[in-house]
Amino acid sequence: MYLLDSNILIYHLNGEGAITSFIKGEMPKFISVISVTELLAKPSITLEQEFLITNFLEQFRMLPLDVLVAKKAAEFKRKYNLTFPDAIMAATAERYNLILITRDKGFKKVSEMRTLAL
Numbered sequence: 001m002y003l004l005d006s007n008i009l010i011y012h013l014n015g016e017g018a019i020t021s022f023i024k025g026e027m028p029k030f031i032s033v034i035s036v037t038e039l040l041a042k043p044s045i046t047l048e049q050e051f052l053i054t055n056f057l058e059q060f061r062m063l064p065l066d067v068l069v070a071k072k073a074a075e076f077k078r079k080y081n082l083t084f085p086d087a088i089m090a091a092t093a094e095r096y097n098l099i100l101i102t103r104d105k106g107f108k109k110v111s112e113m114r115t116l117a118l
């Protein structure tokens with residue numbers, strides 16, 4: 001099963017066909033709650049865009065930020081010097097034993113989880 005990185009969701013929203021095909025595939029896909037923040041944080045987002053993005057995100061099973069993920073994210077941030085959102089994403093993938101689908105090469109250094117680049 002897969003955890004979709006926020007950048008994959010953004011590529012889909014920008015109309016990238018290969019990403020859209022993958023997202024529409026049969027395998028269950030999960031997202032981290034941090035993706036909601038990342039996708040809705042754009043300063044110029046309109047109410048209509050926020051509505052569309054929120055509806056789009058509802059098709060995925062959203063994984064929470066619990067204390068186990070938070071502690072693992074802190075460890076990954078220290079160990080690998082990840083950004084806060086990336087540390088949460090990596091910790092979520094590790095906690096739920098999911099393959100992180102991403103185009104962010106920085107995740108390759110995190111040996112505790114699996115990634116797949118699209």
